[in-house]
Amino acid sequence: MKKVLSLAIVFAFVMMVVFAAVPAAAQDTRVGIVLSTGGLGDLSFNDAAYRGLQRAEDELGISFDYIEPADPSEDQTALRRFASRGYDLVIGVGFQMADSLRTVAGEYPDTKFAHVDQYFEDIPDNIVSLNFAEWEGSFLAGALAALTSENGNVGFVGGVDFALIHRFEGGFYQGARYINPDIEIQSRYADDFGDPARGREIALGMIDDGADVIYHAAGGTGSGVFQAAEEEDIYAIGVDSNQNYVAPGHVIASMLKKVDNAVFDTVKSVVEGNYQGGNNLYFTLADGGVDLTSLTEVGQPVLDAHDNGTITDEELETIRQMKENVTSPYADRIAEIKEMIINGEIEVENWGETGRPDNL
Amino acid sequence: MNNYSDKIKSILTDLGLSLLSIVVALIVGTLFIFLTDKSPLDAYSALYIGAFGNFSAIANTLWRSTPLILTGLAVALPFRAGLFNIGAEGQLLMGGFTAGVVGFYFTSLPAFIHLPFAIIAGMFVGGLWGGLPGFLKAKMDVHEVIATIMLNHIAIALTINYGINIFRDTGRPATPRIMDSAAMFNFKNIMDHPFLSKLPFAELFAHPAIRLHINFFLALAAAVVLWYLLFKTTLGYEMRAVGFNPDGAEYGGINASKGIITAMFISGAVAGLAGVGEVLGTHFSFMQGMDAGYGFTGIAVALIGQTHPIGVILGGILFGALAQGGLEMQFSGIPSEIVMLIQALVIFFVAALQVFKVYLAKRKAKGGVE
Numbered sequence: 001m002k003k004v005l006s007l008a009i010v011f012a013f014v015m016m017v018v019f020a021a022v023p024a025a026a027q028d029t030r031v032g033i034v035l036s037t038g039g040l041g042d043l044s045f046n047d048a049a050y051r052g053l054q055r056a057e058d059e060l061g062i063s064f065d066y067i068e069p070a071d072p073s074e075d076q077t078a079l080r081r082f083a084s085r086g087y088d089l090v091i092g093v094g095f096q097m098a099d100s101l102r103t104v105a106g107e108y109p110d111t112k113f114a115h116v117d118q119y120f121e122d123i124p125d126n127i128v129s130l131n132f133a134e135w136e137g138s139f140l141a142g143a144l145a146a147l148t149s150e151n152g153n154v155g156f157v158g159g160v161d162f163a164l165i166h167r168f169e170g171g172f173y174q175g176a177r178y179i180n181p182d183i184e185i186q187s188r189y190a191d192d193f194g195d196p197a198r199g200r201e202i203a204l205g206m207i208d209d210g211a212d213v214i215y216h217a218a219g220g221t222g223s224g225v226f227q228a229a230e231e232e233d234i235y236a237i238g239v240d241s242n243q244n245y246v247a248p249g250h251v252i253a254s255m256l257k258k259v260d261n262a263v264f265d266t267v268k269s270v271v272e273g274n275y276q277g278g279n280n281l282y283f284t285l286a287d288g289g290v291d292l293t294s295l296t297e298v299g300q301p302v303l304d305a306h307d308n309g310t311i312t313d314e315e316l317e318t319i320r321q322m323k324e325n326v327t328s329p330y331a332d333r334i335a336e337i338k339e340m341i342i343n344g345e346i347e348v349e350n351w352g353e354t355g356r357p358d359n360l
Numbered sequence: 361m362n363n364y365s366d367k368i369k370s371i372l373t374d375l376g377l378s379l380l381s382i383v384v385a386l387i388v389g390t391l392f393i394f395l396t397d398k399s400p401l402d403a404y405s406a407l408y409i410g411a412f413g414n415f416s417a418i419a420n421t422l423w424r425s426t427p428l429i430l431t432g433l434a435v436a437l438p439f440r441a442g443l444f445n446i447g448a449e450g451q452l453l454m455g456g457f458t459a460g461v462v463g464f465y466f467t468s469l470p471a472f473i474h475l476p477f478a479i480i481a482g483m484f485v486g487g488l489w490g491g492l493p494g495f496l497k498a499k500m501d502v503h504e505v506i507a508t509i510m511l512n513h514i515a516i517a518l519t520i521n522y523g524i525n526i527f528r529d530t531g532r533p534a535t536p537r538i539m540d541s542a543a544m545f546n547f548k549n550i551m552d553h554p555f556l557s558k559l560p561f562a563e564l565f566a567h568p569a570i571r572l573h574i575n576f577f578l579a580l581a582a583a584v585v586l587w588y589l590l591f592k593t594t595l596g597y598e599m600r601a602v603g604f605n606p607d608g609a610e611y612g613g614i615n616a617s618k619g620i621i622t623a624m625f626i627s628g629a630v631a632g633l634a635g636v637g638e639v640l641g642t643h644f645s646f647m648q649g650m651d652a653g654y655g656f657t658g659i660a661v662a663l664i665g666q667t668h669p670i671g672v673i674l675g676g677i678l679f680g681a682l683a684q685g686g687l688e689m690q691f692s693g694i695p696s697e698i699v700m701l702i703q704a705l706v707i708f709f710v711a712a713l714q715v716f717k718v719y720l721a722k723r724k725a726k727g728g729v730e
Contacts (some may be wrong), residue, residue: 037649039696066694067687071652073642074687077420080569081691095532107568118532162533191521277596338462 029089029271031056031064032082034075034128036094039068044219044240045259052263060271076100083108089270091116095164099125112275114266116259117164125278130262131149132165132283135171136341137255137290140349141237142175143337144253144292145213148235148329155186155206159193159218164353168217168239168255172353173360178337178346186211187360190221194232199224207232210260213252215239226251235326242293245305248315249322256291257302258283261287286342295327296336366705377713380662382678385709389702396698403694407702410688411681416569419547423572423642424665425680429537430634430674433628436667437586438504442603446506447493448631448660449655450515455486455632456639457712459518460646461527463538463639474541480577486627486632490517494624503676512655520648534647543690544641545571567591575637579672582630588671589626600606631655655698663711 031053035046044188053064065087067078077096082090083104091114092101098118105113105127113127153196156172158165169187176183186206190198199221203214208226214229215237216222223238226247226357238244238254245251262283269275283289293299299317306316340346351357390400431448438445459482466474493507520533527535547565552555564570590596601609602619602656638650661679666669686699718719 041593043399065691065693068688070683071685072647072649073424073652077569077684078690079688081688084569096647098532099644135539137637160521160533163530186712191517264532 001050004126008165015335026107029060029062029267030087031062031089031091031270032080032085033064033066033088033091033093034082034097034287035066035068036096037056037069037071040066042219044075045116045257046093048241048259049091049256049263053267055264056211056259056267056271062267062271072096078105078219079173080107083113086111086339088112089114089267091266093117093291100309101200103350112277114263116263117278123278123280128266128275128277129226129280130266131257132257132259132262132273132290133278133350134217134255134257134290135286135352136285137257137292138217139170139175139178139341139346140170140285140292140334140338141215141253141255142332143179144178144238144295144334145172145215145235146179147333148252148326149213150210151183151210151212152180153184153186153210153212155188155214157199157206157214157216157218157222158187158203159221160191161189165217166187166356167352168215169348169356171352172215173351174348175337182208190218192221193219196224196227198303200228203228203236204232205306207234207252213237214224217255242301243298244293244299244319245302245315247319248311252322252327253295254293256293258289258291258332280292284342285338292334292338295331296323298323299353299357330351361439366529368478374666375580376511377438377717378710380622381709382706383715385705388709389705392698392701395692398693402687402692405408406692406694407682409685410691413686413688416471417563417564417684418545419458419570421681421684422576423570423680424683425676426573426579426680427634427638427654428661428679429544429576429651429673429676430582430637431473431631431654432583432661432665432672433586433669434631434634434655435662436665436672437590437599437627438494438623439632440590440603441599441604441619443494443497443504443620443623444483445477445490445493445624445627445631446505446659447490447511447628448634448658449653450508450512450649451486451489451628451631452635452638453519453651454637455629456650457484457523458482458485458632458647459534459636460535460538460639461523463542464527464645464662465537466542467539469541469680471541473542474539475567475640477634478542478640479537482639483629483632486635487629490628491621491625491700492632494621498620513548518552519646524646524648534643534645537645538640542640543644544572544575544637544643548572548573571642573637575633578633578637579676581668582633583673586626586630590669597624622649623638623716631658634658635686646722649681660707660711664707678706678710682687 024038037185040046040050056062069075071076079090079092079100088110090316093116095118099117104162105124109126115129118130120177123129156169156177158169173185176185188202190202205227206214212234214225217239226236229250230247234257236250238251240257243251243254381537393403412418429441434448435445459478462478462481489511493504496502497504497505524533529536548568550562550569598614601614602616606616611708619703634654639646643650659673662672665675682703686703689699690696
């Protein structure tokens with residue numbers, strides 16, 4: 001009897017070890033991410049990258065650690081610590097980290113690296129760079145703005161005047177002109193990604209000059225644009241994440257930049273062993289890397305905002321009615337344009353590379 | 361003789377009390393670490409290991425402390441002359457930007473001309489940015505706090521917002537990379553150096569993680585020069601006299617405006633050197649975010665160092681260690697918010713100590729009367 005019992009115990013032990021070993025093998029993949037200054041809570045790409053890793057933790061059984069550097073001098077140290085501790089994949093977020101990532105990647109040729117939001121010239125074999133075709137998504141935003149504008153006058157508020165934001169501006173400009181060649185487009189830069197008061201002033205100025213739809217690519221400055229839209233009862237278009245629940249009824253859509261999907265896919269490629277370094281990847285409309293939020297449905301993030309009490313029942317209803325009256329009539333037209341961009345009938349110019357025309 | 365040993369005694373007491381207040385701050389900090397379900401012991405050993413755990417950690421602590429020592433000095437010197445320089449941030453930006461532009465613009469200068477030229481140009485422009493509010497104060501009685509704060513805003517607009525856009529060649533919000541001939545010597549490359557590689561223990565520095573560059577030694581030199589200026593020269597005596605009692609100094613035949621303008625010019629140049637070092641030694645281009653608020657942290661560094669150049673060096677190293685070790689705390693799972701909170705607690709308690717000492721001195725004086 002005793003023998004049987006001890007055999008059973010041994011058997012149980014063996015089974016535990018065998019079964020435990022299966023998820024443990026998957027858990028061997030460790031990912032370290034260094035976020036850009038600003039860190040979590042930016043409602044933009046830091047949060048999105050974090051969401052991607054959370055999803056990878058749930059679905060792929062990886063583990064990850066993150067660092068929020070206090071200033072750019074810490075980037076290199078943080079990346080190096082992850083690499084020296086044998087993390088399988090080290091991710092850097094934001095254009096400021098590009099040089100540091102290249103340096104550290106040179107020191108650890110056997111570690112895999114990924115970078116979000118910066119094109120690399122002569123990209124090393126152990127870096128994959130994740131970029132987004134913001135100009136394609138912004139083209140849809142521009143088209144929607146031109147379709148909904150009653151005054152034939154739309155606005156663009158940029159964060160800082162440089163190549164990355166020119167991609168958004170260029171797409172918006174071309175999209176609006178595609179719908180209405182005579183449309184007036186106002187374009188201003190706030191010189192800051194975190195100054196809502198400035199965003200509001202700029203937006204109010206544009207509204208004064210006749211704009212009735214304003215698109216922003218200005219991070220936190222954009223919340224001032226939404227505020228102005230609410231005060232003056234005009235429409236705004238959000239960016240990066242689904243921002244449609246902010247200023248309920250006034251944000252008609254958001255241009256999504258799905259950093260979370262890109263990060264998730266990269267982690268997946270490492271887990272599955274088909275990571276391909278030395279590549280500048282572009283996520284486009286075709287693969288859903290950029291997109292416009294649905295023009296007919298209110299969308300899960302808005303419902304979530306309702307569930308956690310950010311917006312009230314009434315505000316949700318306002319958003320619903322806005323979708324029905326303002327945007328859904330154009331849903332088919334926008335879907336058609338999206339299809340034309342994907343199959344190449346419309347070619348959208350990337351102002352980040354061609355440069356912003358001087359005579360706007 | 362007796363006076364001398366008294367002085368040493370009081371310095372040792374000061375140091376002991378400073379250490380004590382750091383310990384108290386860390387004890388209070390444990391309360392917040394408990395909120396995160398992590399062990400305070402792990403967190404603090406990470407802080408220590410990150411800042412002093414091995415040779416490269418120590419070297420990098422000194423690297424992080426370099427701009428803080430310089431901005432601390434830039435606040436301390438005018439403080440002795442009775443002026444509150446809030447403008448180190450702007451002076452740092454102007455100096456750094458100038459060095460960055462000189463660094464990439466001249467493409468064919470030899471290193472022995474290019475680097476000194478970039479350093480001096482940066483310090484000079486930083487000096488002008490500090491000297492201007494000094495001039496306004498001396499000649500027109502414009503309060504230096506207002507003037508320096510306003511000049512900070514102008515410097516941010518001129519360099520980060522406008523300057524970078526003029527020269528930028530890629531999507532990165534930074535000026536182009538500086539020429540190698542303008543780069544400050546980094547100690548990780550020590551084995552390539554003809555003389556330094558002969559030094560004993562030189563190979564300790566030859567580690568890719570080491571980021572210490574020569575600006576640390578320029579900062580030490582600046583501290584020594586300022587100490588000599590303040591305490592060993594007539595000009596320094598005059599500055600201190602103006603700070604102690606401007607009307608009395610004037611009455612005693614001291615030219616107060618000369619002292620004010622000189623102190624602010626030198627202070628601006630020293631803050632400028634902080635920016636120069638970050639650009640030519642750390643980032644190799646003037647980039648958005650390189651200032652990292654050093655100009656404002658410098659105020660705390662100066663006050664903790666009791667506005668004495670040697671105290672400022674120690675204060676700068678303390679802040680550098682907190683910055684360098686703080687990153688390691690994040691690796692032990694402490695969120696960056698708690699790390700910042702602990703850094704702030706240390707500053708708070710060290711500053712509170714100064715108040716406590718004033719209180720003690722008052723009580724002692726009172727006791728003496730009775």
